[in-house]
Amino acid sequence: MTTPKPWLDLIPSDDVSSFQRGFDGASRPITAGSKPALVIVDMTLAFVDSAYPTGHSETGWPAVDANAELLAAARARDIPVFFTKAYADPAHEVHPLERGRWKTQGAPAAPSELPPGDVIVDALTPIAGEIVINKGSKPSGFFGTPLASYLVQAGVDTVIVTGMTTSGCVRATVLDAFMNNFHVIIPFEASADRSQISHKVNLFDMHMKYADVISVEETVEYLDSVTAAAAVPA
Numbered sequence: 001m002t003t004p005k006p007w008l009d010l011i012p013s014d015d016v017s018s019f020q021r022g023f024d025g026a027s028r029p030i031t032a033g034s035k036p037a038l039v040i041v042d043m044t045l046a047f048v049d050s051a052y053p054t055g056h057s058e059t060g061w062p063a064v065d066a067n068a069e070l071l072a073a074a075r076a077r078d079i080p081v082f083f084t085k086a087y088a089d090p091a092h093e094v095h096p097l098e099r100g101r102w103k104t105q106g107a108p109a110a111p112s113e114l115p116p117g118d119v120i121v122d123a124l125t126p127i128a129g130e131i132v133i134n135k136g137s138k139p140s141g142f143f144g145t146p147l148a149s150y151l152v153q154a155g156v157d158t159v160i161v162t163g164m165t166t167s168g169c170v171r172a173t174v175l176d177a178f179m180n181n182f183h184v185i186i187p188f189e190a191s192a193d194r195s196q197i198s199h200k201v202n203l204f205d206m207h208m209k210y211a212d213v214i215s216v217e218e219t220v221e222y223l224d225s226v227t228a229a230a231a232v233p234a
Helices: 013-020 057-076 147-153 166-179 196-209 216-231
Strands: 036-041 081-085 131-134 158-164 183-187 212-214
Touching (some): 158 166, 166 196, 183 196, 196 212
């Protein structure tokens, strides 16, 4: 089954055609390996819930549901799972040197009565054997972290990237996965953004260059296919 792409109502047909002159096109079959891992990027309260200055409940909570479905499928098939968030201590006070040159230096703090935002939402709480990558204030799950080495050690050749935000930390992680020569899959319902234009444009752009953007259902079908292939005696 092939699900319609999420950018069809936004990207002009001329733009789609211009990419197809040098690439395989939007409707191509996925290109992926046989040893996937799931990397869930920054599905924390700070990004999911609008109570926080960086959150967006309208798209964040549906993405939680999509990630929960995908996470259950990965766990049932013994697919390695990794999560990213900012710091090991959710109450970490970020030093200006750690924050870097983000353009949101003056963003208001979350209301004091709220719990710390740098906490993975309950529906996606990691279990034993799942690694949480603390990536600090940088967008990519790979930058300055051991994620690439863990994926190599696990024999992974394909990274399924989900999370928030599509145009920010998800995109940065996708590009670094690509540059580390992993195949990349992005299940589009499991990725979200505050800006829906940014969400759709970035999904389109990544699909045409770096990754396969497919539905959660298609991703689970892919997991089924690699699981079945691995079970066949050599």
